[in-house]
Amino acid sequence: MPWDRPTLTAELSATRSTVLSAPTRGSEPGLIAVFEPCSRPATPAITDAQACCYARRQGEAQGRAEGSAEGEAAGKAKGGARAVLIVLDARGVEVPEDVRADIANCTDLVQLGAWIRLAATARRIEDLGLDAFV
Structure with a gap:
C-alpha cells in the first residue's frame, strides 16, 4: 500500500x-x-578544450618545477667547479686548459666536493687524482 x-x-x-x-x-x-x-540545471560537463587547457597548465607547472630543479643543480655544479679552480689558483697550482675544461664541465656534486677538499692542500694538479674521474 x-x-x-x-x-x-x-x-x-x-x-x-x-x-x-x-x-x-x-x-x-x-x-x-x-x-x-x-x-536545477546540472553542472555542465567539462569540454575537451577545457580538459586540454587544464592538462596543458599542469604540464607547464611540472615542466617549470623540473626546469627549476635542473637549473639549481647546474648552478651548484658550476659553483663547485669554480670553487675548485679558485682554490687551486690561490694555492698557485698550475691547471692545464684541458683539465680546467674537465673540471668546469663536471656535474657530479660529490666529485666536485672531493676536489675542493683535495685542492685545499694540493701542491700540484696530480694531487687531485683527476685522471680517475675525468
Whole structure:
C-alpha cells in the first residue's frame, strides 16, 4: 500500500525506494523542497578544450618545477667547479686548459666536493687524482 512507503523529506535521502514513493504521497509537506535541488540545471560537463587547457597548465607547472630543479643543480655544479679552480689558483697550482675544461664541465656534486677538499692542500694538479674521474 502507498502509505507503507517512507515519506520523502529533506531529512531522508533520496534512495530508490523513497523516490518510488514520491508520486503516491505528493500532497505531503516538505516534498517539494526535497525535489527543488533536482529541478536545477546540472553542472555542465567539462569540454575537451577545457580538459586540454587544464592538462596543458599542469604540464607547464611540472615542466617549470623540473626546469627549476635542473637549473639549481647546474648552478651548484658550476659553483663547485669554480670553487675548485679558485682554490687551486690561490694555492698557485698550475691547471692545464684541458683539465680546467674537465673540471668546469663536471656535474657530479660529490666529485666536485672531493676536489675542493683535495685542492685545499694540493701542491700540484696530480694531487687531485683527476685522471680517475675525468
